[in-house]
Amino acid sequence: MSAQDMKKLSKTNWAKIKAMKDSDINFSDIPELDDNFFAEAKLWPGKKKQITLRLDPDVIEFFKAGGRGYQSNINAALRRYMEVHQRRLKST
Numbered sequence: 001m002s003a004q005d006m007k008k009l010s011k012t013n014w015a016k017i018k019a020m021k022d023s024d025i026n027f028s029d030i031p032e033l034d035d036n037f038f039a040e041a042k043l044w045p046g047k048k049k050q051i052t053l054r055l056d057p058d059v060i061e062f063f064k065a066g067g068r069g070y071q072s073n074i075n076a077a078l079r080r081y082m083e084v085h086q087r088r089l090k091s092t
Contacts, residue, residue: 048075055074
């Protein structure tokens with residue numbers, strides 16, 4: 001993305017940022033990530049795939065009523081359904 005693509009001009013001093021060394025970065029307000037963090041971390045499933053999916057009109061309207069991001073909400077609902085069923089399969 002170029003500066004021409006942006007609607008507002010960035011006020012960040014990028015030359016100063018690029019000149020910084022790792023030792024110059026203040027991490028005091030960021031918690032250190034320990035083994036517990038990584039033990040509970042979830043692997044991101046990867047890039048989403050575009051498909052055609054036929055849904056009942058009332059299902060679509062229900063999710064659209066929630067506003068922007070309704071497709072992501074449908075994906076999240078399907079993911080929760082999938083995860084519940086995966087756990088059930090593992091426990092049998």
